[in-house]
Amino acid sequence: MYRVLTAGIRHETNTFATVPTTLDDFLYRPPESNPSGAAAGGFASGDELLERFRGTRTIHGGMIDGAREAGLELIPLLNVYATPGGVVQASAYETMKGVLLDRLREAGACDGVLLDLHGAMVTETLEDAEGDLIASVREVVGPTVPIIATLDLHANVTPLMARHATALIGFDEYPHSDMYERGVEAALMMGAALRGELRPVLASVQLPLLTMPPRQCTLCEPMRTLLRKAHEMEQEPGIANVTLSLGFPFADIRDAGVCVSVTADGSAELARRKAAEMAQAIWEKRDDFTVKLTPVTEALEYVRSRPNGLVVLADGSDNPGGGAPCDGTEILRQLVDADARDAVVAVIADPEAVAQAAAAGVGSTITLEVGGKTDDQHGAPVRLTAYVRLLSDGEFVQKGPMGRGVRACMGRTAVLVAGGVEVVVCERRIQPYDTALLRSVGIEPTDRRLIALKSAVHFRSTYEEIAERIFDADTPGVHRPDFAQYEYRRLRRPIYPLEQVPEGESALSFLR
Numbered sequence: 001m002y003r004v005l006t007a008g009i010r011h012e013t014n015t016f017a018t019v020p021t022t023l024d025d026f027l028y029r030p031p032e033s034n035p036s037g038a039a040a041g042g043f044a045s046g047d048e049l050l051e052r053f054r055g056t057r058t059i060h061g062g063m064i065d066g067a068r069e070a071g072l073e074l075i076p077l078l079n080v081y082a083t084p085g086g087v088v089q090a091s092a093y094e095t096m097k098g099v100l101l102d103r104l105r106e107a108g109a110c111d112g113v114l115l116d117l118h119g120a121m122v123t124e125t126l127e128d129a130e131g132d133l134i135a136s137v138r139e140v141v142g143p144t145v146p147i148i149a150t151l152d153l154h155a156n157v158t159p160l161m162a163r164h165a166t167a168l169i170g171f172d173e174y175p176h177s178d179m180y181e182r183g184v185e186a187a188l189m190m191g192a193a194l195r196g197e198l199r200p201v202l203a204s205v206q207l208p209l210l211t212m213p214p215r216q217c218t219l220c221e222p223m224r225t226l227l228r229k230a231h232e233m234e235q236e237p238g239i240a241n242v243t244l245s246l247g248f249p250f251a252d253i254r255d256a257g258v259c260v261s262v263t264a265d266g267s268a269e270l271a272r273r274k275a276a277e278m279a280q281a282i283w284e285k286r287d288d289f290t291v292k293l294t295p296v297t298e299a300l301e302y303v304r305s306r307p308n309g310l311v312v313l314a315d316g317s318d319n320p321g322g323g324a325p326c327d328g329t330e331i332l333r334q335l336v337d338a339d340a341r342d343a344v345v346a347v348i349a350d351p352e353a354v355a356q357a358a359a360a361g362v363g364s365t366i367t368l369e370v371g372g373k374t375d376d377q378h379g380a381p382v383r384l385t386a387y388v389r390l391l392s393d394g395e396f397v398q399k400g401p402m403g404r405g406v407r408a409c410m411g412r413t414a415v416l417v418a419g420g421v422e423v424v425v426c427e428r429r430i431q432p433y434d435t436a437l438l439r440s441v442g443i444e445p446t447d448r449r450l451i452a453l454k455s456a457v458h459f460r461s462t463y464e465e466i467a468e469r470i471f472d473a474d475t476p477g478v479h480r481p482d483f484a485q486y487e488y489r490r491l492r493r494p495i496y497p498l499e500q501v502p503e504g505e506s507a508l509s510f511l512r
């Protein structure tokens, strides 16, 4: 049986966010033992990780099942994750990397390494943490052991990543509903490579193109068509994988933006040709990535003009899934001012407000300041007189296509009711993409008229089928999909749409 080591350090770093990401943010906390986020679980490995991920629709869950199918012995060394946020402290990264490399050396000889990475991690000292990590793993295992890394669709692929990985397999879908399938694919590719049935050869080509999350959604155009083309290409002889990394535009690093990676069987020339062809197809659609933002007042008018139906207002600017603080108040303020009815704001991360609600108790009416406490980029705190309808430990099990079966935890949670507006206030930053979150606090989404969600796109995985209409809200924040807001200093230039760039293939840059 082939011996395959796995490791994951995952973070999506928003370099415009003000709160740094610490080691503590990466440490796993079993939800049931720790609803208030106190004790840390450390760096689990081996059977403990296999148990945690087995049966979940996660990357590692997929690797476990794929390894079984491919006849690989999977040995997890480390798997840590932190909610997207500000720049990772250098000491935190060095500690995690140190644990990973120590365990890699201690594990002895191996046949392959599967890495479960995001691809957009930035530390205080490294723009390209994943490139550094893959290069470091390569140094330990040597030049011939295959290293296959899975990446988020928001990976900013770099020359270092492309040079040292044997293959890069990114999520196809946004919402990321195919994490499990990509984990399976990585393990199966590893099996095929080890048995000599496949000789993976990678080509990665970077486009001079930056895109914003709302239009990166693969349920919508232009990505629906582009993804279909990628899938068709994967059916061609000699092509093992086609990955469209759309990039994370809220990381001001040289290599932010769109990159196509193709893994071919044995032929570097074929991999490069297909990567260039796919890149060209994306380039031709570059103007279709333009985002339209809707003012909250317009969304409210729309709701009032209809007798029924659910309208979802995506507050992507304050998406904690992209590193924002999740305590933005712009929509809440406008809904309260407009005396909206049957409206919900989910969620506002505000431990102080939760503590006040908990101290007052269910059934009481309190006056408090909600949200807007992290920085001055997400609106001021909103003063509310609200009824405390419910308090909970904030635990729920995800039921949608993303991470089904994963136990999620909001920390202690309160549902506050101010007039016709319900606000879900919780201790932790969490992206409310799964309808299971609202249902866990007694709110049936289909009974409401307007739900504001701190999510850019992932919410579509469960809300698209129940929403009559979805608007991308025009709100402030460090995840606002508006290039005019950001002052890029390190990003390579020229890059579209920040400026015009030379036409055609000459603008493509091969990373490998």
Ligand SMILES: [Zn+2]
Pocket: 152, 153, 154, 176
């Ligand atoms: Zn992503």
